[in-house]
Amino acid sequence: MFSLDWIYYAISWILLTWHSAWDAIGVPVGAVIGTNWAWILAIIFLVVTVRVILFPVFVKQIKSQRAMQALQPKVKELQEKHKGDRETLQKEMMELYRKEKANPLMGCLPMFLQIPVFLGLFHTLRRLSPDNQGKTLYGWTVDQFNSASNATLFTAPISGKFGSTAEELSRLGANTGTVKVVAGILVIIMIATTYLTSRQMILKTGWAEDPQQRMVQRLMLYGIPLSLLISGAIFPIGVIIYWVTNNLFTLGQQQWVLRKFPPPPTAKSTTAAKNTGGKGPVQPAKTGGLFGRKAAQPAKAPAAAPKVAGPKPGAKPVNPKKGGSRPAKRQG
Numbered sequence: 001m002f003s004l005d006w007i008y009y010a011i012s013w014i015l016l017t018w019h020s021a022w023d024a025i026g027v028p029v030g031a032v033i034g035t036n037w038a039w040i041l042a043i044i045f046l047v048v049t050v051r052v053i054l055f056p057v058f059v060k061q062i063k064s065q066r067a068m069q070a071l072q073p074k075v076k077e078l079q080e081k082h083k084g085d086r087e088t089l090q091k092e093m094m095e096l097y098r099k100e101k102a103n104p105l106m107g108c109l110p111m112f113l114q115i116p117v118f119l120g121l122f123h124t125l126r127r128l129s130p131d132n133q134g135k136t137l138y139g140w141t142v143d144q145f146n147s148a149s150n151a152t153l154f155t156a157p158i159s160g161k162f163g164s165t166a167e168e169l170s171r172l173g174a175n176t177g178t179v180k181v182v183a184g185i186l187v188i189i190m191i192a193t194t195y196l197t198s199r200q201m202i203l204k205t206g207w208a209e210d211p212q213q214r215m216v217q218r219l220m221l222y223g224i225p226l227s228l229l230i231s232g233a234i235f236p237i238g239v240i241i242y243w244v245t246n247n248l249f250t251l252g253q254q255q256w257v258l259r260k261f262p263p264p265p266t267a268k269s270t271t272a273a274k275n276t277g278g279k280g281p282v283q284p285a286k287t288g289g290l291f292g293r294k295a296a297q298p299a300k301a302p303a304a305a306p307k308v309a310g311p312k313p314g315a316k317p318v319n320p321k322k323g324g325s326r327p328a329k330r331q332g
Contacts, residue, residue: 011120012138018042034155047245062257067102125236128159156182158238186240187232193247195225204258
């Protein structure tokens with residue numbers, strides 16, 4: 001059977017290293033505002049460590065998505081050409097992707113690579129209980145294990161869950177109501193930020209023409225956030241902190257990468273440019289905000305007043321209109 005111990009050792013080592021670093025800097029070991037900040041920061045910087053390692057993969061993901069977008073006109077041609085022949089269509093599309101070095105699965109690769117980290121943290125935090133006899137597993141000392149077991153976020157233990165029983169929470173010395181409130185708020189934030197990370201990407205790149213790619217986009221946008229309504233109840237608070245931090249990191253990273261590698265022009269804008277001899281304006285990528293708000297349009301400058309042509313040199317003065325005012329006669 002395949003062992004995941006190496007993942008548990010790696011996650012434990014990163015957590016303990018960051019915790020020791022914050023402890024050395026002078027972050028209080030005891031709870032401040034009901035929170036053991038050294039352990040919370042250790043979880044947050046576990047995210048930073050993983051994302052820095054995976055950053056090259058994330059850039060490749062964006063480039064692959066750009067390549068997939070550029071191929072959409074050819075994909076559409078193949079769909080029209082092999083309409084009704086699904087087997088031939090799939091074969092031709094795979095050949096096209098191979099020839100153009102585009103990978104449809106690359107868009108999900110960063111997420112798949114983070115699954116072992118998530119599972120490792122889930123397992124590590126689930127073990128945090130004062131009654132656990134294997135405290136020195138995965139490189140922990142007894143003091144480190146006891147410190148992490150007592151770590152809290154606003155008095156809710158980081159190993160506690162929304163779905164924890166009263167008996168489980170009593171062993172952690174936690175209040176059931178407090179754990180459910182803190183975990184519930186974090187689950188809502190987790191769902192919202194998961195939705196926003198997918199929405200941000202779709203706003204900038206648009207919906208795919210390929211039905212399979214569109215299905216993946218819909219799964220990322222709606223399916224995963226909805227699944228967190230159920231799975232969020234079994235996640236320890238520390239794992240939810242990891243997930244929320246990871247989402248916030250993704251939002252910032254995607255914004256930077258999307259600016260550095262902007263989406264290619266849409267097919268419609270390219271056609272319009274060709275029809276006008278290449279001089280037509282190319283429609284830019286959607287620049288709305290994260291929630292789809294349109295950017296404010298610049299105010300139109302007021303129309304300039306029409307210029308009145310002056311009389312030509314040497315021209316006779318124009319007679320005043322009939323009935324118009326005449327200069328008064330001088331009295332002799």
